[in-house]
Amino acid sequence: MRPIWSGAITFGLLNVPVRLLSAVEERTLDFNLLHKKDHGHIRYAKICEIEQKEVPYEEIVKGYEIEKDRYVIITDEDFKKAEQAEKERAGSIDILHFTDDDQIDSIYFDKPYYLEPGKGADKAYVLLLETLRESKKVAVCKYVIRNRERLGILKPYDKIIVLNQMRFASEIRSIEDLKVPKKAEVSKKDLAISLKLVEQLSEDFNPENYHDTYLETLKKVIKAKAKGSPVKAKSTQEKPSKVHDISALLKASLEETKHKTRKKA
Numbered sequence: 001m002r003p004i005w006s007g008a009i010t011f012g013l014l015n016v017p018v019r020l021l022s023a024v025e026e027r028t029l030d031f032n033l034l035h036k037k038d039h040g041h042i043r044y045a046k047i048c049e050i051e052q053k054e055v056p057y058e059e060i061v062k063g064y065e066i067e068k069d070r071y072v073i074i075t076d077e078d079f080k081k082a083e084q085a086e087k088e089r090a091g092s093i094d095i096l097h098f099t100d101d102d103q104i105d106s107i108y109f110d111k112p113y114y115l116e117p118g119k120g121a122d123k124a125y126v127l128l129l130e131t132l133r134e135s136k137k138v139a140v141c142k143y144v145i146r147n148r149e150r151l152g153i154l155k156p157y158d159k160i161i162v163l164n165q166m167r168f169a170s171e172i173r174s175i176e177d178l179k180v181p182k183k184a185e186v187s188k189k190d191l192a193i194s195l196k197l198v199e200q201l202s203e204d205f206n207p208e209n210y211h212d213t214y215l216e217t218l219k220k221v222i223k224a225k226a227k228g229s230p231v232k233a234k235s236t237q238e239k240p241s242k243v244h245d246i247s248a249l250l251k252a253s254l255e256e257t258k259h260k261t262r263k264k265a
Contacts, residue, residue, distance in 0.1 A: 001021045001022070001114075002021070003019035003020060003021050003116075004020055004021065004022060004145075005019070005020035005145050006018075006019050006020070006091075006118065007020075007091040007092050007093060007143070008091065008092050008093070008118070009092070009093045009095065009115075009128065009141075009154070009161075010092050010093065010094050010095060011095050011128055011139075012095075014124060014127075014128075015092075015124075016117070016118075016121050016124040016125050016128055017117065017118025017119065017120070017121040018093070018115045018116065018117060018118055018121065018125070018161075019115070019116050019117075019118055020113050020114075020115060020145070020163065021113060021114045021115075021116065022111075022113060022114075023111075023112040023113050023114045023162060024111060024112060027212060027215055028215075029215070029218060029219070029222075046060060061073050061074075061075070062074050092143065093141050093142075093143040093152075093154070093163065094141055094142050094143065095139045095140070095141045095154070096139075096140050096141060096142060097139075097140050098135065098137040098138065098139050098140070099137060099138060099140055100136075100137060100138075101136075101137075101138045101153075101155065104138070104153065104166075107167075107172060108166045108167050108169075108172070109164055109165075109166060109167075110164075110165040110166055110167050111164075111165050112162050112163070112164050112165070113162065113163040113164075113165065114160055114162060114163075115154070115160065115161045115162065115163050116160065125161070128154075128161065129156055129159075129160070129161050132154065132155060132156045132161070133156045138153040138154060138155040139153060139154040139155075140152075140153055141153065141154055141163075143163075150165055150166075151165075151166045151167070151168055152164055152165045152166050153166065187247075189247070190246055190247055190250060193247070193250040193251060193254060194250055196254060197250060197253050197254055197257065200254065200257045200258065201257060
């Protein structure tokens with residue numbers, strides 16, 4: 001893995017040189033857009049809505065709409081001015097404070113990064129790692145990457161420190177406009193059965209048990225088509241029950257999970 005950023009964690013007066021590496025790799029298949037008739041590559045043309053013709057790259061500018069059809073044109077110099085202040089802090093991950101992990105809702109988490117110690121930083125790195133582990137706290141921090149200030153937390157993961165990039169509160173959409181049900185009456189009996197179902201379906205989480213079945217099936221389809229023998233993927237979706245009574249559905253679910261548990265045993 002190649003580092004995408006190098007800098008240092010500031011922990012009080014202690015500086016811990018680190019390198020930032022992406023902890024995840026999105027598994028996708030790349031497709032080209034082709035002309036159905038002759039398989040020629042399809043390109044994207046930038047068309048001016050007024051002149052109805054393609055515009056060369058050098059004539060394209062960025063505009064911010066301040067009101068309907070009225071724009072402020074932003075140049076590269078304007079972006080540089082905004083980025084300059086951030087560049088001054090671009091080499092550090094500043095720890096702001098420590099908090100309990102369970103105080104941060106998962107909706108704020110964006111993407112994880114691995115942090116590996118920089119040259120000569122092994123002792124300071126391990127000290128911070130063990131401090132996080134022993135305190136059972138996470139470190140809330142700010143840092144600048146690609147000229148943008150980011151919010152994140154530092155936490156131990158196996159033998160390393162992970163930086164979990166977070167979303168700012170202003171990036172989370174409000175739920176006020178959503179049509180959510182008002183508090184409905186739930187019978188104690190239905191709730192008891194529902195909790196029993198949760199108990200029966202509870203098990204330890206093991207990420208290795210889950211696979212991207214869509215991607216796996218798509219690869220099989222592509223492989224078969226390349227050999228000249230198209231395949232039809234079988235559906236694993238269970239047919240929905242026609243029962244609309246909640247109590248009956250819960251009871252049926254309990255019986256089904258009991259049967260599956262016995263089968264596993």
